[in-house]
Amino acid sequence: MNFSTISVIGLGYIGLPTAAAFASRQKQVIGVDINAHAVDTINRGEIHIVEPELDLVVKQAVQEGYLRASEVPVEADAYLIAVPTPFQDAHAPDMRFVRAATESIAPVLKKGALVILESTSPVGSTEQMAQWLAALRPDLTFPQQAGDKADVNIAYCPERVLPGQVMVELIKNDRVIGGMTPTCSTRASALYNIFLEGECVVTNARTAEMCKLTENSFRDVNIAFANELSLICAEQDINVWELIRLANRHPRVNILQPGPGVGGHCIAVDPWFIVSQNPQQARLIRTAREVNDYKPHWVIERVKATLADCLVESGRKASELTIACFGLAFKPNIDDLRESPAMEITRLIAEWHSGTTLVVEPNIHQLPASLAHCQLTETQDALKHADILVMLVDHAPFCAIAPEAIKQRWVVDTKGVWR
Numbered sequence: 389m390n391f392s393t394i395s396v397i398g399l400g401y402i403g404l405p406t407a408a409a410f411a412s413r414q415k416q417v418i419g420v421d422i423n424a425h426a427v428d429t430i431n432r433g434e435i436h437i438v439e440p441e442l443d444l445v446v447k448q449a450v451q452e453g454y455l456r457a458s459e460v461p462v463e464a465d466a467y468l469i470a471v472p473t474p475f476q477d478a479h480a481p482d483m484r485f486v487r488a489a490t491e492s493i494a495p496v497l498k499k500g501a502l503v504i505l506e507s508t509s510p511v512g513s514t515e516q517m518a519q520w521l522a523a524l525r526p527d528l529t530f531p532q533q534a535g536d537k538a539d540v541n542i543a544y545c546p547e548r549v550l551p552g553q554v555m556v557e558l559i560k561n562d563r564v565i566g567g568m569t570p571t572c573s574t575r576a577s578a579l580y581n582i583f584l585e586g587e588c589v590v591t592n593a594r595t596a597e598m599c600k601l602t603e604n605s606f607r608d609v610n611i612a613f614a615n616e617l618s619l620i621c622a623e624q625d626i627n628v629w630e631l632i633r634l635a636n637r638h639p640r641v642n643i644l645q646p647g648p649g650v651g652g653h654c655i656a657v658d659p660w661f662i663v664s665q666n667p668q669q670a671r672l673i674r675t676a677r678e679v680n681d682y683k684p685h686w687v688i689e690r691v692k693a694t695l696a697d698c699l700v701e702s703g704r705k706a707s708e709l710t711i712a713c714f715g716l717a718f719k720p721n722i723d724d725l726r727e728s729p730a731m732e733i734t735r736l737i738a739e740w741h742s743g744t745t746l747v748v749e750p751n752i753h754q755l756p757a758s759l760a761h762c763q764l765t766e767t768q769d770a771l772k773h774a775d776i777l778v779m780l781v782d783h784a785p786f787c788a789i790a791p792e793a794i795k796q797r798w799v800v801d802t803k804g805v806w807r
């Protein structure tokens with residue numbers, strides 16, 4: 389069956405670019421979201437998230453009539469589910485959004501449809517999704533009972549785009565295709581080949597689920613190694629960034645960079661899905677998460693120690709001193725504050741510090757409510773008024789600050805760009 393109508397469930401950072409990519413290839417796409425604001429914004433040809441180049445593709449697709457958004461699922465030849473998969477208490481995956489999205493399409497599901505789960509999910513989720521659908525549609529057959537002859541095909545196809553480069557990576561990256569049967573994989577590959585320039589790499593659903601979790605755990609473990617080195621180097625009075633530069637001159641060593649901790653809603657979350665399912669085996673992955681989650685608290689201790697030194701040297705009271713935090717986003721040159729260690733550090737500083745806490749974040753116009761006690765300000769203003777400078781995110785404008793402006797100042801530099 390051809391894919392004349394494609395429906396993407398969940399129109400966020402992943403679903404909307406995916407919907408727009410199909411629509412830009414002249415496919416009829418109906419995006420579905422429970423967020424009325426997102427639906428209205430998209431139907432005006434605008435976007436509600438920040439991602440380079442996405443605005444133009446969405447505008448054109450809506451204007452030309454290939455993309456429309458709806459709050460209600462409709463009949464389609466293929467469905468892609470891209471709803472959130474956060475974790476709950478004790479770091480267990482929260483699959484309630486996936487279940488709600490799956491059950492919402494059950495009434496409109498027709499024979500011959502293809503359903504793809506894109507949300508990052510624990511191993512076994514695709515089989516679970518098929519069971520949820522089967523329970524609501526006893527009139528249709530699904531891969532677990534009917535194998536390759538099923539009325540409905542189901543696959544897990546994870547997304548691996550890098551925020552900030554989504555419109556390029558969506559098309560160029562290779563795509564892992566985890567069909568529940570060979571026919572499911574063949575059909576899923578045909579669907580992605582509508583816009584994909586990368587290769588479709590076929591496997592089964594369980595391996596594809598684990599592959600996504602593995603990619604992000606690999607990165608988390610490697611960042612944890614760099615963060616652990618930064619703690620060791622601080623004890624040993626060694627510049628960790630110089631150390632890593634030197635070690636990386638070895639032809640088989642490639643250490644990542646330490647920082648204030650690991651943020652974003654992927655690398656700080658997904659490894660827990662492996663740990664939660666395999667608590668006995670996933671010891672290294674768990675430890676890496678703990679090392680990275682500890683880093684913001686270590687930074688706070690450094691800020692406290694620096695403030696203590698500053699008090700002794702200046703003879704002033706803590707309430708008279710100003711601390712400036714440079715950066716809030718979870719990584720450089722974006723506006724995304726989700727799971728950001730810089731946010732956590734700034735909030736803890738503002739809670740504990742009796743003087744003024746300034747924040748410089750060039751990518752936002754207003755501070756989030758949790759930082760109501762801080763003042764959002766410009767780089768030059770912070771450099772002029774702050775007694776202690778805390779570098780949290782290596783945004784390009786911060787890296788460009790002249791060394792003279794930092795010299796002879798009290799500095800805690802978590803990114804190694806000033807010292």
Ligand SMILES: NC(=O)c1ccc[n+]([C@@H]2O[C@H](COP(=O)([O-])OP(=O)(O)OC[C@H]3O[C@@H](n4cnc5c(N)ncnc54)[C@H](O)[C@@H]3O)[C@@H](O)[C@H]2O)c1
Nearest residue numbers: 398399400401402421422423470471473488489507508547
């Ligand atoms: N953003 C990334 O960089 C990235 C990369 C790879 C994988 N992922 C994974 O993709 C999935 C989606 O992430 P995201 O960043 O796009 O999330 P997001 O929060 O930006 O968007 C999710 C959207 O789903 C909608 N939604 C929730 N429940 C719904 C339902 N029942 N029906 C319809 N819509 C519903 C929300 O309103 C929201 O607009 C997650 O599993 C995430 O881990 C994200």
Ligand SMILES: CC(=O)N[C@@H]1[C@@H](OP(=O)(O)OP(=O)(O)OC[C@H]2O[C@@H](n3ccc(=O)[nH]c3=O)[C@H](O)[C@@H]2O)O[C@H](CO)[C@@H](O)[C@@H]1O
Nearest residue numbers: 548549550603604607644645647650651652654655718719
């Ligand atoms: C395997 C992989 O690459 N996956 C990517 C990742 O995207 P991301 O934007 O979340 O990833 P990062 O850029 O790694 O940032 C994460 C945090 O780690 C900090 N960091 C980074 C490098 C370093 O050397 N030292 C650090 O401290 C950084 O500041 C930030 O806080 O997950 C997405 C969703 O699954 C994937 O789609 C996407 O492919």
